[in-house]
Amino acid sequence: xxxxxxxxxxxxxxxxxxxxxxxxxxxxxxxxxxxxxxxxxxxxxxxxxxxxxxxxxxxxxxxxxxxxxxxxxxxxxxxxxxxxxxxxxxxxxxxxxxxxxxxxxxxxxxxxx
Amino acid sequence: xxxxxxxxxxxxxxxxxxxxxxxxxxxxxxxxxxxxxxxxxxxxxxxxxxxxxxxxxxxxxxxxxxxxxxxxxxxxxxxxxxxxxxxxxxxxxxxxxxxxxxxxxxxxxxxxxx
Numbered sequence: 001x002x003x004x005x006x007x008x009x010x011x012x013x014x015x016x017x018x019x020x021x022x023x024x025x026x027x028x029x030x031x032x033x034x035x036x037x038x039x040x041x042x043x044x045x046x047x048x049x050x051x052x053x054x055x056x057x058x059x060x061x062x063x064x065x066x067x068x069x070x071x072x073x074x075x076x077x078x079x080x081x082x083x084x085x086x087x088x089x090x091x092x093x094x095x096x097x098x099x100x101x102x103x104x105x106x107x108x109x110x111x112x113x
Numbered sequence: 114x115x116x117x118x119x120x121x122x123x124x125x126x127x128x129x130x131x132x133x134x135x136x137x138x139x140x141x142x143x144x145x146x147x148x149x150x151x152x153x154x155x156x157x158x159x160x161x162x163x164x165x166x167x168x169x170x171x172x173x174x175x176x177x178x179x180x181x182x183x184x185x186x187x188x189x190x191x192x193x194x195x196x197x198x199x200x201x202x203x204x205x206x207x208x209x210x211x212x213x214x215x216x217x218x219x220x221x222x223x224x225x226x227x
Contacts, residue, residue, distance in 0.1 A: 002155065033214060042116055043156070043201065043217040056214055090155050092215075100144045100163070100205055102215060104155035 004105035012111045018079040023091030032074040037088040119218030125226040132189040134221040136202030144205035145185035
């Protein structure tokens with residue numbers, strides 16, 4: 001158990017809908033990262049928050065957004081969902097801003113039908 | 114997005130065999146990490162390497178940070194059935210925009226020989 005929690009474990013929704021994925025980092029970790037894992041693209045970095053502020057962006061679509069709250073939990077919002085958004089979404093956390101060692105949660109499997 | 118070249122893509126192991134896999138990049142990384150992912154789970158950090166030439170062990174696992182900083186190797190000695198899974202290498206450049214985040218290989222899938 002990495003200490004990173006994610007809910008829900010599974011999510012099935014229809015195209016055009018909006019969903020929110022939630023992540024709680026390990027106790028004491030200030031950085032939260034979101035990654036998308038698909039069969040064809042592998043693990044891809046989406047976005048990083050550190051102590052409530054957005055610090056880095058990867059290949060995140062404009063339809064996706066995230067935030068980190070004062071208690072350090074984070075939410076990833078996915079809107080106008082398309083079939084191609086079906087994937088595993090992982091949250092990771094690290095103590096430092098640089099995030100050399102990142103610890104991953106169990107993931108949320110999103111299926112868009 | 115950018116990815117690391119990880120090989121082999123898959124391999125079959127027999128209990129007791131040693132296993133080797135590697136990861137290469139056209140760019141330099143400051144940190145190399147190796148993760149293992151089981152079906153339905155998140156990646157688990159196995160080893161982190163911080164210095165070129167560094168050799169680090171974690172039980173039966175040994176990983177090396179290549180001298181050129183563009184590659185890394187993972188060896189598993191005397192494999193056991195619970196070693197099956199997907200192993201990912203990841204590189205970290207250091208802080209600065211998206212460079213502060215992990216770039217992953219596509220994984221090496223370890224399965225048991227039938």
